[in-house]
Amino acid sequence: MKNILLTTLITVGCTSAFAQSKPNKIDDYYRIITIPIPENIKMEIGGMQVLPDGRLATSTRRGEVWMIGNPYLKGDGKPSFHRFASGLHEPLGLYYRGKDFLVSQRGEVTRLEDTDHDGVADVYDSFSRWPLSGNYHQYSYGPVAMPNGEMLVTLNLDWVGRGASQSKWRGWMLKLGQDGKLTPWATGLRSPSGFGSYKGDIFYTENQGDWVGSGRMTHLEKGDFAGNPAGLRWSKEEGSPVKLTPEDVPSTGEPLYDVAKKVPGLKPPAVWFPHTLVGISTSDFKEDITNGAFGPFAGQMFVGDQGHSIITRVDLEKVNGVWQGTVFPFREGFMSGILRLEWGLDGSMFVGQTSRGWAATGKEEFGIQRLVWTGKMPFEMKTVRSMPDGFEITFTSPVDKKAAAEQDAYKMNSFTYRYHRTYGSPIINTEEVPLKGIIVSEDGLRVRLVVDPAALRKGYIHEIKAEGVKSTDGNNLLHSTGYYTLNEIAGGQPASASQFTTTAKAAAVDHSAHMAAASGSATAETASNTAASAKRVTEMPASWTNGPDQVVTIGTVPGLKFDISEIQVKAGSKIKVVFNNNDDMLHNLVITKPGAANAVGEAGLNLGLKGTELNYVPKTNDVLFHTNIVEPEKSEAIYFIAPKQAGTYQFVCTFPGHYSLMQGKLKVVK
Numbered sequence: 271m272k273n274i275l276l277t278t279l280i281t282v283g284c285t286s287a288f289a290q291s292k293p294n295k296i297d298d299y300y301r302i303i304t305i306p307i308p309e310n311i312k313m314e315i316g317g318m319q320v321l322p323d324g325r326l327a328t329s330t331r332r333g334e335v336w337m338i339g340n341p342y343l344k345g346d347g348k349p350s351f352h353r354f355a356s357g358l359h360e361p362l363g364l365y366y367r368g369k370d371f372l373v374s375q376r377g378e379v380t381r382l383e384d385t386d387h388d389g390v391a392d393v394y395d396s397f398s399r400w401p402l403s404g405n406y407h408q409y410s411y412g413p414v415a416m417p418n419g420e421m422l423v424t425l426n427l428d429w430v431g432r433g434a435s436q437s438k439w440r441g442w443m444l445k446l447g448q449d450g451k452l453t454p455w456a457t458g459l460r461s462p463s464g465f466g467s468y469k470g471d472i473f474y475t476e477n478q479g480d481w482v483g484s485g486r487m488t489h490l491e492k493g494d495f496a497g498n499p500a501g502l503r504w505s506k507e508e509g510s511p512v513k514l515t516p517e518d519v520p521s522t523g524e525p526l527y528d529v530a531k532k533v534p535g536l537k538p539p540a541v542w543f544p545h546t547l548v549g550i551s552t553s554d555f556k557e558d559i560t561n562g563a564f565g566p567f568a569g570q571m572f573v574g575d576q577g578h579s580i581i582t583r584v585d586l587e588k589v590n591g592v593w594q595g596t597v598f599p600f601r602e603g604f605m606s607g608i609l610r611l612e613w614g615l616d617g618s619m620f621v622g623q624t625s626r627g628w629a630a631t632g633k634e635e636f637g638i639q640r641l642v643w644t645g646k647m648p649f650e651m652k653t654v655r656s657m658p659d660g661f662e663i664t665f666t667s668p669v670d671k672k673a674a675a676e677q678d679a680y681k682m683n684s685f686t687y688r689y690h691r692t693y694g695s696p697i698i699n700t701e702e703v704p705l706k707g708i709i710v711s712e713d714g715l716r717v718r719l720v721v722d723p724a725a726l727r728k729g730y731i732h733e734i735k736a737e738g739v740k741s742t743d744g745n746n747l748l749h750s751t752g753y754y755t756l757n758e759i760a761g762g763q764p765a766s767a768s769q770f771t772t773t774a775k776a777a778a779v780d781h782s783a784h785m786a787a788a789s790g791s792a793t794a795e796t797a798s799n800t801a802a803s804a805k806r807v808t809e810m811p812a813s814w815t816n817g818p819d820q821v822v823t824i825g826t827v828p829g830l831k832f833d834i835s836e837i838q839v840k841a842g843s844k845i846k847v848v849f850n851n852n853d854d855m856l857h858n859l860v861i862t863k864p865g866a867a868n869a870v871g872e873a874g875l876n877l878g879l880k881g882t883e884l885n886y887v888p889k890t891n892d893v894l895f896h897t898n899i900v901e902p903e904k905s906e907a908i909y910f911i912a913p914k915q916a917g918t919y920q921f922v923c924t925f926p927g928h929y930s931l932m933q934g935k936l937k938v939v940k
């Protein structure tokens with residue numbers, strides 16, 4: 271029964287990046303196994319650690335620590351559950367030190383020990399403390415240990431309609447000494463739930479929000495500033511390695527990469543996760559240290575996504591000393607929101623999940639699942655490497671060389687986001703990157719995509735689609751899109767035309783026109799985004815001399831909900847709808863024909879790169895009226911004449927991932 275449910279969710283939650291035309295199913299390669307949890311345990315995973323004896327230790331958002339025996343479901347297939355500790359304040363991290371555990375509570379790291387060996391902690395020691403404001407958004411994460419034994423913690427910003435640092439070191443990553451001493455390391459963090467080591471370097475993942483155009487992963491060196499200025503409030507405090515002050519950070523709406531050239535210490539991310547195209551809220555990540563037990567991606571990274579209930583794959587390379595690389599879709603269809611990833615002793619992956627208050631595509635409130643490689647080789651893009659004149663893709667198995675040499679097999683675009691104090695960002699400055707030539711390697715494992723070097727843009731995300739590539743046995747790629755964040759362009763020898771397997775026919779794109787639009791910056795785009803249309807009238811029509819006949823107010827509440835499920839209006843009457851976004855996520859309000867809400871939501875999801883520009887409102891007759899995307903704590907009013915035909919019309923939010931939950935009825939009566 272569970273499988274049927276999951277299949278349904280995949281259809282609802284998947285983005286266009288997961289679309290595939292041949293029945294080559296991910297389940298054949300990576301299988302999800304659900305660990306059954308007794309009904310009386312609210313296993314909302316906050317922290318997770320695999321113990322050397324095979325047990326799985328978890329901390330829950332309800333304040334408990336559990337020891338799970340037989341999490342691999344061997345023998346009788348039944349896990350055991352034993353409560354080790356309770357009464358903690360939302361512990362979102364757990365670290366096992368051999369004889370004791372460290373867990374984060376909101377206001378401290380606590381040491382738990384079972385000194386009388388009865389299986390229950392009897393020592394709860396305050397190991398390290400920091401002040402609290404009481405704001406609901408003061409999540410505290412960690413400790414996470416680096417390979418050299420150093421421990422890290424991160425402190426989430428407060429939310430007061432924007433990110434704020436109301437008590438010391440909020441918005442920071444700190445090193446935690448074995449004596450409990452905290453040493454500030456870097457700031458600019460907003461919602462840093464995922465952090466730790468990749469090849470010994472420190473990385474953290476960030477969620478879209480104010481000053482954060484889209485999800486991202488940043489390499490944090492000592493003294494770095496990752497982008498949200500709230501934490502800079504403490505940069506003058508003793509021990510701070512950061513010199514910037516909040517006044518040093520301009521909100522111009524230029525790309526972060528460009529602003530970083532003028533603001534020393536501002537660190538562009540290694541990888542952007544384009545919002546809704548590959549997830550909406552990055553969480554934990556783990557380097558693949560399984561030496562092949564988890565498949566062909568050893569040395570790469572897997573990253574959880576809370577809101578879309580997916581795991582993505584990140585392949586990094588260092589070019590000119592700077593980390594950068596590609597994010598690929600990897601596995602969708604988990605049961606709840608993914609917060610924690612942990613390698614099992616057998617090279618499988620435990621996936622710890624929770625969605626209370628943080629809506630997710632996976633509809634369960636919480637869960638633990640295990641992702642297991644079946645041993646079958648998935649046909650995927652394995653890596654993408656920067657080249658002086660484009661990119662080289664390697665594949666997990668040889669490609670059909672004829673199909674791979676077709677110009678139409680590929681499509682490349684580049685785009686970026688605005689860096690500004692506003693919540694999120696539309697996709698800006700999109701350009702097609704025309705191919706000049708294709709070089710398919712003799713062994714069929716590598717394809718080089720050659721472009722005009724002038725078409726590569728530093729700091730931009732390069733979307734690489736390889737939909738036409740097939741394996742030697744005729745399979746499509748399981749996932750045909752990768753998003754490469756190009757901070758640096760690799761040196762080396764450009765390809766000469768004589769090496770081309772295929773020389774591209776002249777592209778139909780007017781490159782110069784696109785460049786002009788891009789350098790003209792954000793203004794043109796803003797104008798088209800805010801322009802009123804017949805379906806979105808934002809000023810009361812002059813002919814409504816007595817005002818509207820009816821004013822309707824619709825709000826949002828956290829958890830992907832509208833605050834009202836049904837509205838009644840009179841056919842043909844003058845209506846003003848005020849849409850208040852009270853939530854801390856982006857939403858819109860779209861009024862559709864009867865029965866059309868799901869189709870409109872699906873069409874919004876499939877807009878891909880065009881989505882943000884169109885406010886996720888698809889161009890279809892099923893859409894009668896709509897608002898634009900409304901930021902948190904903002905509102906928008908629209909005016910329209912109610913349909914003359916009575917019936918049950920619908921309203922829906924078409925922001926990707928929302929439409930299946932955010933729906934209501936608009937009853938039009940005579």
Ligand SMILES: [Cu+2]
Nearest residue numbers: 857923925928
């Ligand atoms: Cu929404």
